[in-house]
Amino acid sequence: MKNAVALVLVAIMMSSCATLFGGPVTASQKRKPAGGEQQRQIRVVALVADIIIFAPSVIVDFATGAIYKPR
Numbered sequence: 001m002k003n004a005v006a007l008v009l010v011a012i013m014m015s016s017c018a019t020l021f022g023g024p025v026t027a028s029q030k031r032k033p034a035g036g037e038q039q040r041q042i043r044v045v046a047l048v049a050d051i052i053i054f055a056p057s058v059i060v061d062f063a064t065g066a067i068y069k070p071r
Helices: 002-014 017-021 044-053 057-064
Strands: none
Touching (some): 044 057
């Protein structure tokens, strides 16, 4: 029982706001900008929510590209 509860808690803590509530991730969000291209804009509300709720979830958002605004 302890393992199941621990697994659920880890799953909740590792969830991130932009990944869950940001909608589908587009190709422009996943791809790094090439040299000379405009930098991607970050969803500020999702970033602040990630930091307030559970700071390590920021890593998940940046890894998936969900933290960036779609074009």
